[in-house]
Amino acid sequence: MIDYRDKTVLVTGGASGIGKALAEALHARGANIVVADRQAGAAEEVANGLSGRAVACDLAKPEDAARVVNDAFDWTGRLDLVCANAGYGRNKRMTKEPFDEAAMDLFSVNLFAPFRMAQAYAARLTEAGQRGRLMITGSENSLSLPDAVRRNGLGAYAATKHGVLILAEWLREDLRGETMDVHVLMPGGVYTPLIARHIPDPNDLPPEMNIILPERCAEIALKGLDLGLFYIPTHAHIADDMRPRTEGVAASLKALGLT
Template sequence: MIDWTGQRVLITGAASGIGRALAVLLAARGALVTAADINADGAAETAAVCAGEALALDLADGSAGPAAVEELVARHGRLDAVFANAGIGHTRRLLKADLDDPGLARLWEINMLGPTRLAQALVRAAEAGGWRARIVITGSENSLSLPPSIQNFGNGLYAASKHGVLILAEWLATECRNAGKPLDVHVLLPGGVYTGLTAAGLGDDPARWPADMGIILPERAAEICLQSLDLGLFHIPTHAHLHDDMGGRYHSVGEATALLQLGKQA
């Protein structure tokens, strides 16, 4: 079980939802939390709740994440963990989406490149300072599949960014392991969690949401996340249906492999 006492932790997207729940739970376990968010007032509220510090941070600026890591290391001498939780939505049906929309650059930067930039900065700091760190990157059930309950919501571009999160996290973990870098990488894969992001697309009343989404509260997602870190897990799903939802892709590739007779000698 991880002893968080005295550990310096940066949480992005900490003004609400899973980010705030993680901040509160980590603080309760003794971590010293920096709550970061583009919503400076929300970050300050979270910091007040968990007796931490607040940081206004817009990860659409590619230099902001690494600068935040450098600032915190300079101020505190170390940074033990980053929860790269910040993310934005983008609901457009692909057949009608404006693929030249400037908002897409912000989507890719915040959802995909932001965590990668944070990981780069964190491993540099940990190597230079001689400590071991960890990064937990928030993906989505959309990282793994097209969940049946939301297939009519026009989530293609958002889902693409979250697919990217997963493969980037897998490559980061692999590169760190193969090169002996002092960074442990994990990816949080939330299913239906009642947050401002999901409520914006589905409405404020979770009781009206599709029953098969199995909506949970952010506090439960945070509990699952920390339990998974205690267990040393890389993939951190919050719902059992995430495993089932991946089945269609797995079976489709298996069927194609069999029909093409790829396992037989040419």
């Protein structure tokens, strides 16, 4: 189990949902927490409850990625873990997706911001002669088109999360074990404010939805970090959801006479 006492952790999107649960779980292990979120008031409230630091940011702005990393590093002179967790969804059928400015912001926050943060983080770690850890929040959509969301019009959102996984794999390859360890958290359904708006009481969640609470997601995430896992999925069905793609490729290879 990783000891976070006297260590500093940055959590983006830390004002609610998975980010808040991560911040609380890491604080319980002794970490100094920096909560970064575009909801400045909520970030301040969470940070105050953890005796931490709040940073208001909008990761759709390219410059804010480096700013939050540098702010967190400067707070204590070290930054041991960055949880690049901030993200949000978008429901548009692919034939209706305008790929407008709002869609570009989605890609900026979900996909580009974590890797802008990684670049700034690597530079500060190298400068300080320190080693760090980066956990990026992807999704079950990083690996497949999950059965549970096939009618939800998540094409652009899913593309950002597919992108997170391959860029993280390339980041890990480029680092070659130096500077920082890289992890990708891939949650299935989690009871976030988006779901809570429709189902205010988590006790009313239909079992077939297989929704877990943010605290359980954070528990799995920290166990994955403890074990040094790169891929950190949160639901068993994620492996099953990947099968249509792998089986489809295998069937195509056979049809093409390439097996």
